[in-house]
Amino acid sequence: xxxxxxxxxxxxxxxxxxxxxxxxxxxxxxxxxxxxxxxxxxxxxxxxxxxxxxxxxxxxxxxxxxxxxxxxxxxxxxxxxxxxxxxxxxxxxxxxxxxxxxxxxxxxxxxxxxxxxxxxxxxxxxxxxxxxxxxxxxxxxxxxxxxxxxxxxxxxxxxxxxxxxxxxxxxxxxxxxxxxxxxxxxxxxxxxxxxxxxxxxxxxxxxxxxxxxxxxxxxxxxxxxxxxxxxxxxxxxxxxxxxxxxxxxxxxxxxxxxxxxxxxxxxxxxxxxxxxxxxxxxxxxxxxxxxxxxxxxxxxxxxxxxxxxxxxxxxxxxxxxxxx
Amino acid sequence: xxxxxxxxxxxxxxxxxxxxxxxxxxxxxxxxxxxxxxxxxxxxxxxxxxxxxxxxxxxxxxxxxxxxxxxxxxxxxxxxxxxxxxxxxxxxxxxxxxxxxxxxxxxxxxxxxxxxxxxxxxxxxxxxxxxxxxxxxxxxxxxxxxxxxxxxxxxxxxxxxxxxxxxxxxxxxxxxxxxxxxxxxxxxxxxxxxxxxxxxxxxxxxxxxxxxxxxxxxxxxxxxxxxxxxxxxxxxxxxxxxxxxxxxxxxxxxxxxxxxxxxxxxxxxxxxxxxxxxxxxxxxxxxxxxxxxxxxxxxxxxxxxxxxxxxxxxxxxxxxxxxxxxxxxxxxxxxxxxxxxxxxxxxxxxxxxxxxxxxxxxxxxxxxxxxxxxxxxxxxxxxxxxxxxxxxxxxxxxxxxxxxxxxxxxxxxxxxxxxxxxxxxxxxxxxxxxxxxxxxxxxxxxxxxxxxxxxxxxxxxxxxxxxxxxxxxxxxxxxxxxxxxxxxxxxxxxxxxxxxxxx
Numbered sequence: 001x002x003x004x005x006x007x008x009x010x011x012x013x014x015x016x017x018x019x020x021x022x023x024x025x026x027x028x029x030x031x032x033x034x035x036x037x038x039x040x041x042x043x044x045x046x047x048x049x050x051x052x053x054x055x056x057x058x059x060x061x062x063x064x065x066x067x068x069x070x071x072x073x074x075x076x077x078x079x080x081x082x083x084x085x086x087x088x089x090x091x092x093x094x095x096x097x098x099x100x101x102x103x104x105x106x107x108x109x110x111x112x113x114x115x116x117x118x119x120x121x122x123x124x125x126x127x128x129x130x131x132x133x134x135x136x137x138x139x140x141x142x143x144x145x146x147x148x149x150x151x152x153x154x155x156x157x158x159x160x161x162x163x164x165x166x167x168x169x170x171x172x173x174x175x176x177x178x179x180x181x182x183x184x185x186x187x188x189x190x191x192x193x194x195x196x197x198x199x200x201x202x203x204x205x206x207x208x209x210x211x212x213x214x215x216x217x218x219x220x221x222x223x224x225x226x227x228x229x230x231x232x233x234x235x236x237x238x239x240x241x242x243x244x245x246x247x248x249x250x251x252x253x254x255x256x257x258x259x260x261x262x263x264x265x266x267x268x269x270x271x272x273x274x275x276x277x278x279x280x281x282x283x284x285x286x287x288x289x290x291x292x293x294x295x296x297x298x299x300x301x302x303x304x305x306x307x308x309x310x311x312x313x314x315x316x317x318x319x320x321x322x323x324x
Numbered sequence: 325x326x327x328x329x330x331x332x333x334x335x336x337x338x339x340x341x342x343x344x345x346x347x348x349x350x351x352x353x354x355x356x357x358x359x360x361x362x363x364x365x366x367x368x369x370x371x372x373x374x375x376x377x378x379x380x381x382x383x384x385x386x387x388x389x390x391x392x393x394x395x396x397x398x399x400x401x402x403x404x405x406x407x408x409x410x411x412x413x414x415x416x417x418x419x420x421x422x423x424x425x426x427x428x429x430x431x432x433x434x435x436x437x438x439x440x441x442x443x444x445x446x447x448x449x450x451x452x453x454x455x456x457x458x459x460x461x462x463x464x465x466x467x468x469x470x471x472x473x474x475x476x477x478x479x480x481x482x483x484x485x486x487x488x489x490x491x492x493x494x495x496x497x498x499x500x501x502x503x504x505x506x507x508x509x510x511x512x513x514x515x516x517x518x519x520x521x522x523x524x525x526x527x528x529x530x531x532x533x534x535x536x537x538x539x540x541x542x543x544x545x546x547x548x549x550x551x552x553x554x555x556x557x558x559x560x561x562x563x564x565x566x567x568x569x570x571x572x573x574x575x576x577x578x579x580x581x582x583x584x585x586x587x588x589x590x591x592x593x594x595x596x597x598x599x600x601x602x603x604x605x606x607x608x609x610x611x612x613x614x615x616x617x618x619x620x621x622x623x624x625x626x627x628x629x630x631x632x633x634x635x636x637x638x639x640x641x642x643x644x645x646x647x648x649x650x651x652x653x654x655x656x657x658x659x660x661x662x663x664x665x666x667x668x669x670x671x672x673x674x675x676x677x678x679x680x681x682x683x684x685x686x687x688x689x690x691x692x693x694x695x696x697x698x699x700x701x702x703x704x705x706x707x708x709x710x711x712x713x714x715x716x717x718x719x720x721x722x723x724x725x726x727x728x729x730x731x732x733x734x735x736x737x738x739x740x741x742x743x744x745x746x747x748x749x750x751x752x753x754x755x756x757x758x759x760x761x762x763x764x765x766x767x768x769x770x771x772x773x774x775x776x777x778x779x780x781x782x783x784x785x786x787x788x789x790x791x792x793x794x795x796x797x798x799x800x801x802x803x804x805x806x807x808x809x810x811x812x813x814x815x816x817x818x819x820x821x822x823x824x825x826x827x
Contacts, residue, residue: 188684191693202667202670
């Protein structure tokens with residue numbers, strides 16, 4: 001009986017560890033501070049996590065296919081600057097598709113290098129992080145980008161509007177999460193993403209076009225980055241060149257926190273959403289408890305490491321292991 | 325040989341993992357100067373027992389004795405220090421380092437300030453390599469060695485200590501017949517020095533060649549020990565699988581149809597040259613040769629993974645270009661690859677997803693994958709191939725080797741190919757599943773598939789093939805019919821001794 005109970009617990013922990021941690025965390029902070037679970041606070045947290053979340057949805061595809069994308073932060077700066085600049089030059093109706101096209105070209109280029117030329121994704125996207133930043137500065141001439149007539153445009157609805165009391169960024173995030181979740185979990189393409197990340201050689205031996213799948217995962221990632229850029233630009237109607245700086249690591253943290261394997265082949269869109277929310281609520285909770293924001297950096301990191309370790313330990317069935 | 329003090333003795337070992345009792349009250353011993361073979365089907369508990377012996381796992385109950393002294397082995401290094409060494413099935417060498425560094429890995433001799441004492445290192449490891457009659461020196465980078473020589477390095481590691489017991493886990497899995505002979509000499513040499521040898525293998529012929537006693541495990545418990553000299557294969561097999569096994573070797577002549585695939589003058593760089601053969605529907609064509617003879621490369625070329633440098637491939641009499649596995653699949657060619665785990669399966673995926681992987685794009689309802697269509701295919705081939713699995717949700721990595729291989733075969737059969745290429749169909753698979761897979765291959769030919777079987781095991785090739793292609797160094801030496809082939813002529817052909825080419 002004792003062994004059955006223990007193995008069942010280990011099993012549940014291994015599968016739902018992150019979700020359980022999340023619930024415990026919410027309960028803990030909810031007890032510590034009554035404001036934490038107030039509707040406006042919850043909506044506020046999700047809303048401010050939405051941009052990070054939208055990017056994380058795309059990066060989930062890249063990570064499951066067995067690669068990394070460190071260029072997303074810098075790419076989001078690019079999207080934001082470009083759409084703001086084109087807003088005044090082409091009008092918002094043309095600026096948005098033009099920005100999506102340009103951003104997705106960047107994604108396609110990375111996908112080409114990693115997928116078809118089989119270059120290491122860490123090197124390629126680390127390089128692109130810096131190259132795209134250069135591109136952004138070239139585009140803007142290094143200046144901040146602002147929409148001239150902030151009152152007279154409808155462009156703000158994506159970042160600032162709400163429908164039935166729910167902020168548009170949250171709806172955007174939710175809708176995209178549902179669509180991408182279906183794409184990953186229910187379509188042949190999604191299945192192939194898992195196969196390529198789980199065992200690329202076996203995927204090739206099963207007639208799956210590995211290069212094309214990797215390529216498409218980067219295109220999806222860049223599409224999500226473009227969405228995030230749109231939300232960011234629409235919310236602020238003006239931006240610095242470095243608006244997305246450092247986002248790539250937070251995004252990666254959220255994806256890993258959600259339980260996607262850095263080795264590829266495992267993870268889900270739903271789990272990534274949980275990872276994003278955990279990160280958002282941790283930062284909010286610490287703020288409400290009254291910790292200075294620089295302490296948050298450290299605490300956030302500790303919690304991520306803890307979560308990942310618990311996850312691995314539960315899978316191994318022991319806390320310290322001499323072999324991986 | 326079985327009297328006196330055992331070099332190593334286990335008593336009442338129990339090892340449990342969450343939900344599994346992997347070893348249940350197992351006792352086992354090996355005498356100095358004895359080769360004690362350990363046999364069992366996959367999942368019988370051999371690897372767990374071996375890991376307990378080598379200090380990788382700690383038993384929940386039971387004791388371990390070295391020369392009747394009770395010991396606890398906390399780690400492989402601890403076990404080694406106490407005189408028990410494990411030689412892994414899968415090589416665990418640092419390929420960038422030299423043979424000497426690998427041999428003393430973790431225990432490099434040092435001078436003051438922790439500097440490596442290279443002179444001593446090379447001298448000591450050189451002496452060991454010499455004792456093993458190795459053709460390479462201690463400074464050779466391991467990555468440059470052949471698999472067989474890497475195994476020698478692995479064995480040399482065992483000899484750095486005054487080993488009382490050495491455990492060989494499937495040591496011949498990647499060795500050619502000639503290399504096996506060398507390995508057996510080494511084992512006999514160790515034996516003569518009074519070392520106790522535990523020999524784990526699936527290969528019955530080897531066990532009867534080398535062992536003194538045979539112990540059998542089944543379902544985690546001890547089933548008995550037989551003296552090799554007075555037992556036979558049937559008796560051992562019966563103990564192992566709990567029933568007797570049909571060891572027929574005769575192949576009934578197949579009813580052949582038209583030529584399904586023909587290859588004319590096919591070459592691929594240095595891999596293979598000027599290969600011509602044809603396979604008819606209903607026929608099994610065996611490919612036999614040493615590791616590196618170019619057999620796998622031919623299969624990979626037919627499957628679109630390699631581009632031929634010359635020659636042509638004809639399917640149903642028409643010349644075709646096969647540029648990718650997608651092309652090959654479209655033309656009805658399927659490949660069950662050599663390495664099940666690396667090339668055949670996505671181990672983290674479930675059984676159903678693995679089986680339907682090549683055709684998942686066609687099993688749809690609207691834009692979505694149809695679970696119903698997938699499960700129907702899985703159920704059909706699970707029943708047809710008698711795959712033992714708790715259900716389609718089970719991760720394929722949790723199945724035994726034989727059932728994993730059946731998943732790979734099912735994956736391709738469900739595509740209804742015309743030509744099925746099977747590369748090393750039973751590598752690392754237990755005896756029971758092996759004969760099932762052989763029967764399956766014969767049956768597939770009868771159903772009208774054109775089958776190509778590549779194997780390094782002569783009994784296997786003889787058992788399943790209608791005709792046998794002998795290859796040597798990338799060249800087709802001869803094609804034998806099953807009536808005319810003899811073991812001698814086959815061995816000669818694949819060793820390059822018989823240069824008369826009869827196609």
